[in-house]
Amino acid sequence: DIQMTQSPSTLSASVGDRVTITCRASQSISSWLAWYQQKPGKPPKLLIYKASILERGVPSRFSGSGSGTEFTLTISSLQPDDFATYYCQQYDNYLYTFGQGTNLDNK
Amino acid sequence: QVLLHESGPGLVKPSETLSLTCTVSGASISDYHWSWIRQSPGKGLEWIAYMYYSGNTHYNPSLKSRVIMSLDTSKNQFSLKLSSVTAADTAVYYCARDYRLWLGDVWEYYGMDVWGQGTTVTVSS
Numbered sequence: 001d002i003q004m005t006q007s008p009s010t011l012s013a014s015v016g017d018r019v020t021i022t023c024r025a026s027q028s029i030s031s032w033l034a035w036y037q038q039k040p041g042k043p044p045k046l047l048i049y050k051a052s053i054l055e056r057g058v059p060s061r062f063s064g065s066g067s068g069t070e071f072t073l074t075i076s077s078l079q080p081d082d083f084a085t086y087y088c089q090q091y092d093n094y095l096y097t098f099g100q101g102t103n104l105d106n107k
Numbered sequence: 108q109v110l111l112h113e114s115g116p117g118l119v120k121p122s123e124t125l126s127l128t129c130t131v132s133g134a135s136i137s138d139y140h141w142s143w144i145r146q147s148p149g150k151g152l153e154w155i156a157y158m159y160y161s162g163n164t165h166y167n168p169s170l171k172s173r174v175i176m177s178l179d180t181s182k183n184q185f186s187l188k189l190s191s192v193t194a195a196d197t198a199v200y201y202c203a204r205d206y207r208l209w210l211g212d213v214w215e216y217y218g219m220d221v222w223g224q225g226t227t228v229t230v231s232s
Contacts (some may be wrong), residue, residue, distance in 0.1 A: 003170060034218035036152075043201055043222035044152065050217065087152055091216045094165040096142070096154040 002026050002092050006099035012107040019075040020049055021102045023088035028068045032091040035073045038101075039084045047086075048073065078104075109133040110208060111202050111223035119196075119230050125189040129202030129223060136160060136183050142206035142219060143187045145198040153198075156187060157205055192230045199225040 003026040013019050023033065031051040036044035046055045048064035051071055059071050066086045076081055090098040115127035127135050128162060129141070137160040156167045156176040166174045176187045203219040 032216060038152075038218075043203075043225055044219070045222075048218075049206075049220075050215075053217075054219070055220065062148045083226045089152070089154075089218070092159055094163075096157070097169070098152040098154065101151045 002090055004088055004090055004097050004099040006088055006102050008049070008102060008104045009100065010105065012105055013078050014107045015078055015080055017078045019078055019082075019104065021073045021086055021088075021104075023066075023073070024068065025069045025071075025090055025097050029042045029092055031067045033064075033066070033071050034089045034091070035062075036087045037082075038087065040102045044087060053072050062101045068095075077086060109204060111204065111221060113200060113202050113223045113226035114198075115228065117227055117229060119192055119228060120232050121190055121193055121230055125187070125192050125228055125230075127187045127200055127202075127226065127228070129185050129187075133182050133183070134176060134204075136178055136185060137180050140207050140214075141178070141185050141207045142203050144201045144203060145196075145221070146193075146201070146225075147198045149229060150198075155189075155200075158185060193221075194230050197228065197230045199227050201225045210213045 005024045007022050033051045037046040038044040046060050052064045063074045065072050086102045090097050108131045112130045119125045122158040142157045143155040158176045167176045173190045178185045202223045204221040208213040208219040
């Protein structure tokens with residue numbers, strides 16, 4: 001099974017900060033990676049798929065990059081609505097694994 | 108607008124079978140791919156199962172021996188059955204659309220783009 005490791009587990013930042021979250025796969029997954037945002041009591045929301053493609057309606061301050069085993073999610077200028085937990089998710093031949101999550105909180 | 112709604116018992120006894128249904132509105136279930144995901148209290152997300160109406164089904168290897176996913180096109184619903192449950196199966200269960208596009212020779216994966224609100228299932232006697 002492919003394991004996904006996110007870092008950091010917790011990130012404290014302020015409005016306006018540039019924030020980067022990393023996700024590493026235990027083996028190459030090409031670009032088959034998605035990023036989700038989840039707020040308490042709500043389902044996850046798809047932000048990015050295929051490592052770098054922004055889902056419709058997602059603000060352009062979100063961006064994704066990477067391929068193979070290392071990926072990043074960047075928020076260029078943190079907004080109040082962005083404080084949430086972020087998950088990466090890999091797709092490998094109809095089997096999926098999520099990272100353990102990064103809790104982004106207000107410093 | 109595609110909407111998903113999970114339903115099922117909120118309380119299941121240990122060793123029994125958990126049964127959940129996801130009702131889809133705004134789309135035909137035969138046109139898309141579908142997944143079940145769960146989230147244990149205070150924990151991360153765990154993918155459980157995937158299915159396409161063609162019958163193509165895949166399960167999380169750690170749950171495979173206990174899981175069955177099925178589709179009912181007449182009701183535009185899909186279902187999850189998880190047998191021999193324990194307290195470790197207590198979680199919020201989500202259904203989601205698995206968005207893929209057919210590129211002529213392969214389905215390209217674009218993430219889970221529509222989610223239900225989730226239903227809480229507690230395993231307890």
